[in-house]
Amino acid sequence: MLKGKVVVLGVTGSIAAYKAADLASKLAQAGASVDVVMTPSATEFVTPLTFRSLTPGSVVVDMFEAAIEHVELARRADVVVVAPATATTIARLAHGLAEEMVSLTVLATKAPVLVCPAMDSQMFENPATQANLETLRARGMTIVGPEMGRLASGRMGAGRLPDSETILGAIRYVLGRGGDLAGRKVVVTAGGTREPIDPVRYVGNYSSGKMGYAVAEAARDRGADVVLVSAPTALATPSGVRLVSVQQAAEMRDAVVGECRDAQALVMAAAVADYQPSATAEQKMKRHTETLSLELTRTPDILAEAGKGFVRVGFAAESEELVANARRKLESKGLDLIVANDITGPESAFDADTNRVVILDRAGGEERLPVMTKYEVAQRILDRVVELLAKGS
C-alpha cells in the first residue's frame, strides 16, 4: 500500500520534531519513498543529517540552495504530511504563504495533505489556531490529532503529536481513497464479547481482536467506509475507521443490525459468546459455597439477524475437523464466505500476529492460504469480497 508511494514529510519547529525521525524511518521501512522538507526552526530541534541517514530521499531546508527545483517535491508527492505542524506553520498554510520549504510545498502540491498539529494546549486552543485549522479542513486537508496527554510544558492537555502508527494509518487511509472498495460501507466485528456474571466478572474468551482489526485496516486501505464493531481489546482504533464499542453479544447484535442497513459487506471476525449467564447478579457474588452452578442461555445469532442483501463473511475458529465444521456453519448461516482457522497451531493461535486459514465459498471452493500476517490474510479475504461485489451478490 505504501510501497512505491512518494511521501513528502514536512517537519517544523516543535519539540515533537524528533518523533518525525521515527515516522520517516517507519515510512521507509513500509516501502515508501520519503522526501523531507524542514523549516529553519525545525533544524533547531533535529538536524537534516538525521533524516538523510534514515531515508535515501531528498532533505531540503533552504529553497534557494536546494539541488532540485523548488516545486519538484510538491509535484512528485503522492501525499504531503506535515508532522509535527507548529501553530506558526498552520497559520502560514491557512494564509497561503510560501516563505520556507514546508509551506511552499503545501501551497504548490495537488496531492492530499495531512497536517498533524503539535503544540502547547493553550496555543492549540487559541481561537486563531482553531480558525486556521478550520480553514485547512474546509480546504480538504486532513487534520490528524493532536492527542491528549502530558505536554512538554508539564501540563496535561490537547497538543501531543499522535504516535507514528496513528499517523501511518491516516496516510494509508488518505492514499486508499481511490481503492477498489471506495464508496462501499464495510462493517467488521472484532474482539471477544464479555457476558456479565456480576459487576466484576464475566464469561469471555481469548480473542485478541487482531484479525478483525486487520480486516478493518485493510478495508480502509482499499478506500472503504469502515465501521468496526468491537468488543473490548487492547488494540488502538485504526485511523480513519469508525469504532462502535460494545461488550456483550446482544449489544453487538444491535450495533451490527443497525450498521448493516446501508452496508455492502459484513465481516464477522469477532468471537461472540454462544451463551450468556441467564441472570446477572446485581452485587458481587461471594465465595460462600463449595460449588457454584451458572445457568447459561443462548446468545442472539447475530448473522441470522443482520439481514441480507450484502456480502456476508463469517469466521470459524475450530480445534477439530476444520473444513467440515466450517462448511456446516457456512451453509447453516447462508454465508457467502467463511474463513476457517485451526486454532491449535502456534501460527494461528488467538493472540498471534499470523494466521493460517482456509477460505470456503458457497460454490464448494476451498482456498488454502499459507501462514501469513493477519493483515495479508485480511487482504486476501477482501479480494474475495471485491469479486463478490463485482458479481453483484
Ligand SMILES: Cc1cc2nc3c(=O)[nH]c(=O)nc-3n(C[C@H](O)[C@H](O)[C@H](O)COP(=O)(O)O)c2cc1C
Ligand atoms: C523549546 C521550544 C519548543 C517549542 N515547541 C513548539 C511546539 O511544540 N509547537 C509549536 O507550535 N511551537 C513550538 N515552539 C515555537 C516555534 O518553534 C516557533 O513558533 C517557530 O517560529 C515555529 O516556526 P516553524 O513553524 O517555521 O517551524 C517551540 C519553541 C521552543 C523554543
